[in-house]
Amino acid sequence: MENIKYITENFGKYDISSIDSYMSIGGFEALRKAVAMDGDAVAAVLSEAKIKGRGGAEYPMGRKWSQARVVKRPHHCVVCNADEGETCTFKDRELIKNDPFNLIEAIIIAGWTVNAEDAYIYLRAEYACLRPRIINAIQQAEEHDFLGKNILGTGWSYNIHLYSGAGAYVCGEGTALIRSIEGKAGRPRMKPPFMKQSGLFARPTCINNVESLSIVPHLLRNALPYMQAGTKESVGTKLISVGGNVNKPGVYEIPFGISIRDIIYDLAGGVQEGRNIRLIQFGGASGKISDDRILDIPYSYESFAANNLIIGSGSVLVIDERTSVIDFLRYTQDFFLHESCGQCTPCREGNRHIRIFLEKIKNGIHTDEDIRTMKTFATVMPMSSLCGLGETAQNALKSAFTIFPEVFTVKKSAGGI
């Protein structure tokens, strides 16, 4: 398959410890372009490219930026969500590792667009090894007056601060993340107030994922290849993290619209030892699952929506036939049982009961009544949970009800007892 390099264009092309090296391949040209533009024009470029947030929630990015910039309250700030907590998701790590200056440039452009005074990078605790290269990039950008006071003679001042994550999945959720930076326990809060109105330190806050941000400098420099890639509704390219029982797990940049089969059998080298696929989960633990019936559908927002799937964080987790559906669901449920912040009833209590039902099913001691109750709670949780974690925690289970109904059926015992 043809290799496309757009978001990952700079990978391996420059010395990531040197801003001069970055500038020699066109670094900070996008920023120069941006400051010559009106913020609305920058947001319009993103809207035209139909970029949806790559952190999981798929919110249109151009809309987010144009809404953020018109909020009247002072002291705007930008947050770069580098918590990357979703299972089987490691694309942001590659972006920071191989192209830190591009991210810094993107964060500066974001600040310019939404009239921010500060930016905060919230870096996943386990990515501590990436800290030095981010700090170095920030320092060099400061030395070259891309950060600090009067950037590029515009009179605009802006700084980037780096924060280490608190090591909890839920801290990737925007409101929990800002509380974590504020030094509070990382528990989500209800919305409204929305982040754009009152986020970090009660300032208007524009939060974006690493990948979402990383696209921006490329787009401002040369939009054409991006606009020509992908499908009508899903323009451009995407970083996907492929993992599980495949021969070549890793991060791949793909144009939207290629088939799942291409992803698994071409890019990722197929399933280990030629085994059959039991199931595929897209978008991390909070994503939905399917079996191999969807191998030939295109990887795009519109085709996923039609097939009851979500792109989410862009992960593709392939589970082969050795793992049963129920075991997979049990592991997924363990994840949420561990990661729930516990503050709202449906999620705190719901996860553990779903887990108990799954255990019963594994042991073959479940009743029809159990399945009915489990289905009720698999709806109660997403219907009423406070944040996105509880809302999505049963996505895998709920898709299993339709894709794999047989694993839930009650075996009538032959003895008739």
Next chain:
Amino acid sequence: MIMEDMINLKINGMPVRVHKGTKILEAARLLHIDIPHLCYHPDQRIKARCRICSVEVVGKKRLLAACATECWEGMEVFTDTKVVRDTQRGILQLIMADHEENCLTCPRNGNCVLQQLCSRFNILRPNLTHVAEHLTVRTGNPSLVHDPEKCVKCGRCIRVCKDVQGIEAIGFAGRSTGLKVTTPYEDDFAKTDCVLCGQCTVVCPVGALVERDDTDKVLDAIFDPAKKVIVQTAPSVRVALGDAFGLPDGSIVTKKMVAALRMIGFDKVFDTNYGADLTITEEACELIDRLKNNRKMPMTTSCCPAWVNFVEKHYPGEIEHLSSTKSPMSIFSAVLKTQYARQEKIAPENIFSVAVMPCIAKKYEARRPELGKNGNFDTDAVITTRGLIKLIKYIGIDFVNLQEDEFDDPMGESTGAGAIFGTTGGVMEAALRTAYEWLTGREMPTLEYTPVRGFEGIKEAQVKIDKYNLKIAVVHTLKNAALVMNKLQVGQCDYDFIEIMACPGGCVGGGGQPVTTTFAATKKRMSALYEIDRSSKLRRSHENPYLKKLYAEFLVSPGSDKAHQLLHTCYQARTKEFDF
């Protein structure tokens, strides 16, 4: 009312018009629909964490929390569809699966929000595995009992402790199913910043945070033929007790209360208001002494035990500002076990002194070694308004239809000034009435001093008495008290006299009041106390005839050495720890 500020919506098909900013839960109330709720409390910030108020809103994929969602124009809400019922009932079932359901032996049996909800949703048998773990009950102090097994993690206690009292003695710890409400280092409250105000026990919807129950101790004494069991009742109990028997908020039930206390079996029914008169007389005298002799200023009141705890624990360097006068309860008990005992020829150890208080910090106050002799405490037992309700229910009294009765002589005698002790601003007003007369030799021109009345957190005023231009302040809630104390600490506080009460609204909103207490009910109780004052024959504490007699026969005069010995106390700087 501006028209744009009104919003039209429909709930279960019924139209309703509300002010902009109204939440769905409040709008439903206008239609007489009570949407189930646990974490919502009318006096608190929205928490939106229990989710039991989830309702359907047309056009929304998910259910919305009715307590947290503002109504919008044209909104269509349903509170009774299948998915709403499944969800609300499901959340209840989830809570019950993690709940130690021993209602029959629970202090909140009969007035528990969770119990009411289970009854409402007809939860007949469990459909989920019981997952409750056994957890240790915290009982290491005389006031508060914390039973985490019954906690529904609603966060109401945390909010009141932080937002009203500014203490933060309790908070959430842990995550997922391990989330719990606890103290720092899991210590008992005695070892934390907690001042035992009891506000958390008023807002807790279940039996997780309750007072230590001392009603059995009282009944044991009543059953003991050797004991003369004498009860005193605080001013604010008589305007709150009726709430629990279906009377409107703020009903004055003094005489029914007296009748009930007699039926319970107390030998004498006296009035803490008498003690309040004494406290005011001594405190006014102390204020004048401090003014005239340039002693430590400002002077602050010391009748509120949670406030005293607060100073001892949080501002140990400022103890000298506290008036040395004992609180009405303790001053009453001191007189009871000395002068009264002598007069009635009863051995003090045969008197069992019971106080009915709106407060759980009083339980701790009664255990202060300085308020007793040789290990015998002046006040033998303190029960709260809630405790009294339990006793009334135990005897089986039809409270509302009781024949009215009068306090006994002589310590049932009191003035209107004693009555208003139960509200924020009352001590100040009462003290001013007496101090004015003593300093000027004249009656205060108007007895009702309104600048210190009302619900505002910090009220300031200047009063000219004789040659003194007194700067006074009236403060309620400890969060406000901290604002004043922080200024005082750095010498930026030029008040002469400060009245401070820990609970919102003063004792009428106390930590031992019925669990139905809200700011709205508290305000009605405040008005009721002012009404009692207005209709009293005597309205200045020093005019109390039995009090005059006490000074004439026993204590010489206010502020005398004898008065100091009996009616004054001392305080002690504490690290975080209370020692019992």
